[in-house]
Amino acid sequence: MAVPLKYNLRNLVARKASTGMTAFVIGLVVAVFLCVLALVQGVTRTLSVTASTRNVLAMRVGSQAEMQSVITRDQAEQMQSMSGPERNAAGRSYVSPELISLINVQREDGKTFSNVQVRGMAPIGMEIRPGVRIIDGRMFTAGTNEAIVSKNLSKRFASMKVGDTLKTGSFRWVIVGLFDAQGSAYESEIWTDVHDLQQQTKRNIYSSVFVRLPDPDAANSFIETIKGDQRLKLEGKTERKYYDEQMITGAPIKALAFIVGLFTAIGASFGAMNTMYAQVSARTREIGTLRALGFSRRSILTSFVLEALMLSLVGGALGLVFTFLVFNLFLTKPTGTMNFRTFSEVLFNFRLTSSLIAGGIVFSLGMGLFGGFFPAARAARLKITSALREV
């Protein structure tokens, strides 16, 4: 026979202060855990979303990032004459030699500066990335020092609204459009014409060549062709693989999330355990009475574990409320962190997915189970006679 749940519920309500504090602590821990995981989720998504397995990125052999790669004009021309790339309706092949540069720009607050990546591309580069679309203004025109920026960058930095002139050092661009890149890494970039960028930076070279192939198999054989070409001395990777490798940026944050989650969870379960132990010792006579009435040791154990789970569930629910509050009050703007490979800022949004929410609830129940089991076991082990004798 099971002890009615109502008994536990009433007990929780009867000791408001103690229950409330413990639930509150569990709630805080759940909220911290969810926020850090939402950050990890955000970074991961930024670097994985929309990266295509049909797009091939060619760089100098051994380069880890486009920033570090140097491709000469000759090499780029050879790439352009290779067979395999898909062609658009007008018959132009999907090959875009691109140049990456870093610029130091002022944040929206006008006080601090950060490094942002500028990508010079052939005008066809836009078609190579079908996930990217212009949401305001228009595409840049080659030869006029015009540029487009992502809507996220435009929110975060000064002089990045449509119609603004972005000045940094001797460089000048007129912003003519905003684009949306579905949260991918391109949202951390400024796009302009590659020849314009070459002129502004006085560098007659490229960083990478982007090629779109008809399907992933063709992409893989194209990579082999690049590898086999002894004169070219370049290395190809699919866009997906390139960004997977950049994911290393998220690793330290993941480790941080894990350590913070583990430590705080154990700490909070100890708090819950304390509360439950106090409940058991305060209710020793009650437990003796329940046993005398015929409730088995097993039902006592279940009853106290369930009480702890209810307590932690209240905590978990509080945690979700805290998380939603934090999300709607503080995390409304995109956040940036440094990409260790490129020394530039990657923008991302915190992402609270439904599986994360479920994870938060499971996490709180885990704390309840861990915190409730030992006190419940003590309660179940009590001898009826000595429990009833207790003052």
Next chain:
Amino acid sequence: MKYLGLIWRNVFRKKMRTFLTTSSIILVLVLIVILASLLQAMQADPSGGRGANRLVVQHATGLGNFLPLSQRQRIEQIPGVVAVSPETWFGGVYKDDRPENWIGQLTCDPDIYFDKIFDDATIDPKVNAEWKATRNGFVAGETIAKKFQWKKGDHIILKGTYIPLNPDLVYVGSYNAGDESNIFFHNEFLNQSQWFGANKYTGLYYLKVDSGESVPRVAAAIDKMFENSDAPTKTLTEKQFQLQFMEMMGNVKFLINGISLIILFAVTLIVANTVAMSARERITEISVMRTLGFRRGHILGFILSESVLMSLLGGILGVVIAMVLIPLLKMAGNKTSISVWLINFHVSWDTLVMAFVISVGVGILAGFIPAIRSSQRKIVDGLRQVV
């Protein structure tokens, strides 16, 4: 002090409860000390504040754009400038691209570098002289040199990335400084090789001025001088230069501080709950003590001291555990992309003081309300209460 025995006994009256509470304080303190040290390591000022008279000149557009070497002479002529060294971030790959093999690689002018500019670093004069004379020689921060177990005469090969050269360098000796994550080799080595920047470009200028008062004047003069040239400059103090990298970490700092505050709040609640529970169980006992002649102040002091003692105990153990853990984390972290930040990862005195203040603070905050409630309760009410 004479009541210490009583307080101590009360803290350990319920061993399980004290163990659990202290453990949660320990866990939180370990976490906070680790997070604070990490943040400090990322913000570390390599000169420990002594670099105030040093300036870094970079391209106004940002890092990664070169400055013409011809600017050096003009900067040297500005009054107040002691010495100027062109410096280039080589950014090559040592061994392979695994993060644990990351080294900061810089080129400079060895004739003046340690003598006049980076003068808070200590280097054996013999090593310095020998390095000046060895065109393909390099010196390394002692931490880095030890890590790779370089011995004098060892050769290393760096694989260039954005500078397409693969220099073969000879280890000459080490230096000691606040930041020992870098190696230095000769500018001339780059200038006498075949690449587009040879004898034409440098990444930065690193310079020393004669006094703190000259800093803003010289910085402004340099930027003004090149304002309308092909390569406009942006001159920063060494500290500002470092902060630029920290700034790129974006909101990580905010995140770490936020997490620390929230978990501190949480642990305060855990301790407060424990102290309140134990005070509640002792209502009768406390009233008996009052009857015996202990004053309200005594009771307040006892409960508050119990709380502080417990959290201080947890705090001390937490710091000790963190100090053991940090070297281990450093070892593990060396294999990740943040290894560059971990070179200065250790528990500083500032962090120790902070941990102490936090522990006492948590104890006081947590014990405050239960202590006041216990001491304000009327003796008769306390004696009447059935626990």
